[in-house]
Amino acid sequence: MSSLFQFLRSTVFTKIVMAVTGLMIVGFLVGHLLGNLLMFSGPEKINAYALGLKNLGPLLWLVRLAMISALGLHVWSSIELANRNREARPISYQEKKSLKSTFASRTMMYSGLAILFFVIYHLLHYTFGIIQPQTYFDNSYTLLSGEVVHNVYNMVIAGFQNPFIALSYMFAIIFVSAHVSHSVSSAFRTLGIHNPKYLALTAKIGPALAAIFLIGYLSIPIAVLSGIIKPVCDNTEACATMKDCCK
């Protein structure tokens, strides 16, 4: 019993918590990207997808609960490990830069903090409609099935037509990619993949996912800003800005 308690308090356990929760968040980011890319298929597809998610009901809440717990535990483990590091090494090394360390690996704490602030801002924006209430609440779409739903398509476009909002998302996406680039491979190492045969493969997964996130997520604000994706109001013709057609 006491050895289980010791293990739960150990640095190894904290690192495992960080790795598992980090991989769960990366899994969410893959799914979220696939859903968001429906922006390129027009309002019918993404609005029907958003409705489909909403109709999952308790299952959606289960996933949300798992993700909130994962995020909370991920933040806790990062603070815990940073504190233990500091305690183990009270006098910080002057400009110690390991030959193998990269910019992404040296700035994990900062990129993590920036992502945490972004997630809060992002939830206030698109989930709670507090940042741009006019495009959140007064914005509906009639699906081909006749069902009237929340127009997620136009809401995202209204967000990114504001260059400051688009830019803030683009910075956040760069931070997310930098964080993922370093962390995924080290998560696999923490979880015990030391076999050189697999190490070479897992070392590439982080940078590959980071590149996919960078290109995939950035493509949406860029497509809105450049007019490739245009707002569509309740099955009418596409129009240049929301004010032109969404009255």
Ligand code: HEM
């Ligand atoms: C181009 C980039 C992105 C777009 C267009 C986008 C779009 C959205 C939208 C529309 C929602 C609200 C869904 C709804 O309530 O119907 C949402 C929720 C969310 N997004 Fe994003 N997102 C982007 C990037 C990100 C990134 C990089 C992260 C994480 C670092 C993220 C994390 C979340 C989370 C945690 C939620 C809440 C999910 C839920 O309510 O179940 N998003 N996003």
